[in-house]
Amino acid sequence: MNKLFFALMLFSIISCNEKAKQDTNKLMIPELIDSRAFNRDIQLTLQNGQHEFYPNIKSNTKGFNGHYLGPTIRFYKNESTRIRFTNKIGESTTVHGHGLHVEGKVDGGPHNKILPNQTWDIILPIKQEASTNWYHPHLMGKTAEHVHAGLAGLYIIEDDNSLKLPLPKTYGVDDIPLVIQDRDFTNGKMVDYSITEEENMQGKREGTLIVNGTVSPYVKVPKGWLRLRLLNGSNARIYDFHLKSKQPFYKIATEGGFLEEPIAITNLKMAPGERNEIMINMSNGQSKELMATFLPPERRMLSIGLTKKRVLEIRVDSSKVSNGTLPNKLNAIHTWKKEEATTTRIFELLTYWNDKGNAYAMDINGKSMNMTRIDEEVTKGEIEVWRIRAGSGMMDHPFHMHGTSFLIVSQNGKPPKPEDKGWKDVVIVNHRWTEIIVKFNFEATKKFPYMYHCHILEHEDLGMMGQFTVE
Ligand SMILES: [Cu+2]
Known part of the structure; x- marks a missing residue:
């Protein structure tokens, strides 16, 4: 009995200590680099770090200009910013601008490899509306590991509309x-x-x-x-x-x-x-x-x-x-009719199992990612419908494509809910069809094609990815 009481006491002391350790950390806010304040010329260095998730305990991490993650970069629509990514992590990687409507040559996909000690010097012309995007590595077979180590950061785009709206807009405060x-x-x-x-x-x-x-x-x-x-x-x-x-x-x-x-x-x-x-x-x-x-x-x-x-x-x-408020009206979204589409493409995300019941391969439409093969050729400026589903397995997959944003037409035969009617670049698909409508306005050549893939990074690394050109 005494032993039980002692054990219970010990347990409650430990739980109290655990509780005391929790919720004591002030949320870190990534440094804000406003492109205007930096004369639209930004240096980001990919480096190995030692981040302290817990006080005085160092973990092996990677970051941009720091130990873990990277600064938030603020861009403005219709302005171009030069970014120099210098790779000091001791191995090759890439930096993809996820959500950016930019040409394939500056998209940062698997073909834009940055070798160790090299600098990838690019200009990002921002033509799209206000949105929250992000940057992260996209090297063939290494994306999951590099993102996991801490290589990720935010790209925030502002435009006339976002600057005019009375929303809270003090970064890191409201x-x-x-x-x-x-x-x-x-x-x-x-x-x-x-x-x-x-x-x-x-x-x-x-x-x-x-x-x-x-x-x-x-x-x-x-x-x-x-x-x-x-x-x-x-x-x-x-x-x-x-x-x-x-x-x-x-x-x-x-x-x-x-x-x-x-x-x-x-x-x-x-x-x-x-x-x-x-x-x-x-x-x-x-x-x-x-x-x-x-x-x-x-x-x-x-x-x-x-x-x-x-x-x-x-x-x-x-x-x-906070002097920000919630406006009634935020945006005007111009959508296209399905009849305007010139092409319909089908994407089936497929899983294959070995005799132990483990997934040994994943691909799209029966084709595992191959950097020397172009899977789809899209005509610039044309409206397309893409039909996507998880063609095998019990998992849903977040499908992502580079170079643009799309609108959901239907999921499981139903129109999207009001909260899903915005511009997207990732959509969770299940075994029933998801239909999206999309237009690509920027060029992606054979040398620097865009990717479409599952955003479960392990699936992407396993080959659930394909390449397309826009010309
Ligand atoms: Cu997946």
Whole structure:
């Protein structure tokens, strides 16, 4: 009896200590590099780092101009910015501008290899509307490992509309970026990337949430409206984000820009690569908790008893007030009719199993990624319909394409929900058809083609990717 009592006491002390360790870390905000303040000439150095996720414990990481992740770069529509990426990580990599409408030669796909100690010197002409995008490596077979080590950062685009809208827009104060990832730790040290045959099928899924490289973060915000820019920067995990109080919040933007109007939602599902902007009303001064349910990797799995973790504790500093508001009207989205499309393309994401039941190969339309083969040829400026589905297996896949944004026409035969009617570049597809409508306005030649692929990075590295030209 005494032993049991002692064990219980010990357990509760340990749990208390665990609790005390939690939520004590101030959310890190990546440094903001405004392209105008830097005369539209930016240097980013990819380097090996030693990031402290836990105090005084160094993990082996990589970052841009720092130990983990990279600065947020702010661009303006109709301005061009030069970026010099210098590779100091001791091995080759690339830096892809995910979500950017730019030509294949500056897209940063697998063909834009940056050798060790080399500098990739590019000019990014920004022609697209205000949106939250990101940059990360895209080297053939190495994307998952390089992103996992910390090579990722945000590209924020502003335009006349975004600057005019009365939204909160003080970076890091009432307009806060959240790069959400999952990592495993042993004694406070991040476990280096490795992947087993078993893990390949579901992709690398780990146990601890980190936000902007911060474990168990809190943030203090002014009273009033709060704008969060969410990026699911995880390798494979799909989350369902919600407030612990279950109260509604407003979705205002998808990957490629603002929705036409804010849509009240209580749950937000996000796959790797997806970005969404949300607004939360913090005017009653009470703290809120942003939570994430870890969604099951396969469709047949039950969605009861799922792991739920806190993403961020949002505390209010009542001495400060945000002057941003939630406008009724955000954007005008010009869509095309299906009849305007000149071409329809079919993409089936396929999985193959070995006799141990593990996925040994993944491809699209029966063709595994091959850098010397062009899979599709798109005509510049023409409207196309792409029909996409998971053709085998029980997993849903986040399908992504380079060089543009698209609109969802239908999923499972149904039109998209109001909150999914924005410009996107990643869409979660299941075994039923998803139809999107799309137009490519920039050139991607045979030498520097665009990619389409699954954004579960392990699937991409396994070959669930193809190449296309736009000419
Ligand atoms: Cu996939």
